[in-house]
Amino acid sequence: MPERNHLFPxxxxxxxxxxxxxxxxxxxxxxxNAVISNSPATKIxxxxxxxxxxxxxxxxxxxxxxxxxxxxxxxxxxxxxxxIAAINDPVISTQVATDAKSKKILVNAADKPxxxxxxxxxxxxxxxxxxxxxxxxxxxxxxKRVKEVLNETLPDEIDALLDNMQNIRNKMSGDFTEKVKQxxxxxxxxxxxxxxx
Numbered sequence: 001m002p003e004r005n006h007l008f009p010x011x012x013x014x015x016x017x018x019x020x021x022x023x024x025x026x027x028x029x030x031x032x033n034a035v036i037s038n039s040p041a042t043k044i045x046x047x048x049x050x051x052x053x054x055x056x057x058x059x060x061x062x063x064x065x066x067x068x069x070x071x072x073x074x075x076x077x078x079x080x081x082x083x084i085a086a087i088n089d090p091v092i093s094t095q096v097a098t099d100a101k102s103k104k105i106l107v108n109a110a111d112k113p114x115x116x117x118x119x120x121x122x123x124x125x126x127x128x129x130x131x132x133x134x135x136x137x138x139x140x141x142x143x144k145r146v147k148e149v150l151n152e153t154l155p156d157e158i159d160a161l162l163d164n165m166q167n168i169r170n171k172m173s174g175d176f177t178e179k180v181k182q183x184x185x186x187x188x189x190x191x192x193x194x195x196x197x
Contacts, residue, residue, distance in 0.1 A: 005136040007119065014039035018079055022072045022096045023086035024048025027110045029055050031086040034120050036062065038130075047076045048087070074099040085109040113137045124150040127159025 019035065019042055021028055028046060032055060035042055045066045046055060059065040068076070072092055077083060083105050085096035090112070097115035100107035109115035121132035122143035131150060133143045168186065172179045 005134060007134055007136060009121075009132055009134070011130065011132070012039075014082075015041040015043075017081040018043045018045070019082045019084065020045045020047060020076060020080040021084045021086050022047050022076070022092065023084075023088075023110075024051030024055055024067075024069070025086075025088065026052070027088060028052070028086040029058070031084050031108075031110065031120065032058060032065075034123075038123060038125075045076070045080065047072055072096060074103075077103055077105055080105060083107045085112070085115070122147040124154065126151075126154050126156060128162050129154070129158055 014035065021031055021035075021044060023031075024046055025048070028048060029052060032044065032046065035044060036058070040062065041064060043064050043066075044062075045068065046059070047068045047070065049069065049071055051067050051069050056067065059067050072087075072095070074095075077099055083096060083100040085093040085107065087093055087096075087110070093109045093112050094115060097107045097109045097112070101117075106117040107115065108118055108120060113119070119134065119137060121134050122140070124131040124133070124147050133146050133150075135143045165183070169179055169183060172182050174182070
């Protein structure tokens, strides 16, 4: 049987959770950008012996980001729901992951898939439409290329289409199943018109 991606896709309301990033360099900046580009209101604590000027510049724009320049300690995890080890030090990454798991905190360790409870995906966003892409850790380059293709293919107007479909759905009667049937009929006729054009 061919290998399959068994990751469970999920979209977190990260702004309702507390996140700690251990690492204040390039990798920390990469993870911080991924979080704030998707959930800018997330409460984020960054702990690192040294925090880069780039991270400090971003943090000035977000009052929900707390910077702490000091060595990592297990006590830093207190009060957090999710941890990201974003440091180019395998010993500290392993320690963060081990500590987080001991406290039942989900953890992502950059470049250490065996230590991760979750991965950060490549994301395509057009208004309210958000698509997460995973290659099961096999090729971030392929995920990036798929993201580029989808960004180019999906029109920016798709968000207006989502608003229109929501308005139509809200005006329909019946239970959820009946609304789905009505929407399927509506979109099927639009699809058939495009095939005949």
